[in-house]
Amino acid sequence: MDGVGGAAGAVNGRAWSFLVTSDERQFQGNAGYEDVVEESYSYDSTVGNHRRVGLGDLVVVRNGREALGVGYVGALEVVPNKEKIRSRCPRCGSTGFKERTTEEPRYRCSPCGNVFNQPRAETIQVTAYRAHYGRSWQPLEGCLDKAQLADLSLSRSDQQSIKAMDRVRTLAAVAAFGVRLPPQGHVAETTHRLPLQLPGGRRRTTAAVRRGQDAFRRALVHQYGMICAVTGPAPAEVLEAAHLRPFATTEQHRIEEGLLLRADIHSLLDSGLLTISRELRVRVAPTLLGYGAYSALEGMPLHIPADAPLNRSVVEEHYATTTATW
Incomplete structure (x- = not known):
């Protein structure tokens, strides 16, 4: 344009x-x-x-x-001065009609109730x-x-x-x-040449689509926002839904047994190198204490609200199981 x-x-x-x-x-x-x-x-x-x-x-x-x-x-x-085709109801001339996906005729006009298969088309300048x-x-x-x-x-x-x-x-x-x-x-975009044609409705990556289809992750996002429970606010692209009880064992997605975690933190949790104490503070395995970015997390409180629906007994179970291996 x-x-x-x-x-x-x-x-x-x-x-x-x-x-x-x-x-x-x-x-x-x-x-x-x-x-x-x-x-x-x-x-x-x-x-x-x-x-x-x-x-x-x-x-x-x-x-x-x-x-x-x-x-x-x-x-x-x-x-x-761009041409645009606009469709109208053939009876009343209204544009307020919608397509019906399971009934025939194909369209129904909301203002007059007329049903029809072919709207009246007109070309306008916009x-x-x-x-x-x-x-x-x-x-x-x-x-x-x-x-x-x-x-x-x-x-x-x-x-x-x-x-x-x-x-x-x-x-x-x-x-x-x-x-x-x-x-x-x-955020100014004047230094970038904007494309004349863009493919309608596509996302940047298929990964974004897969994230959006994950009901468990969506529920956690709605509950906690784009916030890693251990490290704080993070881009959506790196946030994952973590189970405190392995899904392979329970085969259930429970909000009270889940946390949103950054991908690397999620991997550490699943690997038994990071857990949450009874006081909802981060505990890091001794083998990670040589890594400054992770050792700094030791003892930090979780980034979750006080009324979060987290199941404390599940937290204690994960803590006991994980620290027993340290």
Whole structure:
């Protein structure tokens, strides 16, 4: 796209939630947008608030259930006079219809109740936009659910794909879940050539998709945020769901028997080189005391809230079993 701007010097701004392409975004007769969840968000001048999004704004990307990630707008592309096909109900002319996946005819118009297989198409001129936030993107993976997002929103409407958020409260909520955004001065994208075409809806790695499909890990993320219980806030890419009782033995995923741990800490726990005391403090095997990064963890309290649902008897069991080998 043309008209690319950078966010250099933009340290303040508004906050928005962006609804990504999904069943929830089938309105106004759109054929869809080329959303790339971890990189950019596409919209046009038929979308509410399209003029208000600006460089340096905070954005929370969401689907219909939860927040997927957060970042700052580092570049904003604008293309005027672009043709777009918009579909309407053949009876009342409304764009407020949805596709039905299990019934025929294929479409049903919400305003007039008409059902039909072929909408009436029209070509309109729009201004196209693409907001880039990939350089500051931090996964949230459900830390904030639909109700929590609604509480942070400045709009009560469920129909807007771009909704105004309370910036201060949103930043505080994200930080409370251990998510650390880079300084805004480092997210400008003017020095990077932005691609003219981006593959819609793809993630950076298949590993990110696998993480998101892990129900046990998702439950722990929602409970504790992006915080390693031993070392503190950490990138989502290195956080793993750890069982204090081996899953191979119990074959059960229990939140009260799990912790979110950095990948290396998880390996040490599973290898019997690190455990948690009855007082919820870190204990490190004597064989690791020559490694400064790990010996420094000895005696440190866990980074979990006082009311965490951790099963203390399971913690004591793991401690006794592990330290017996030291």
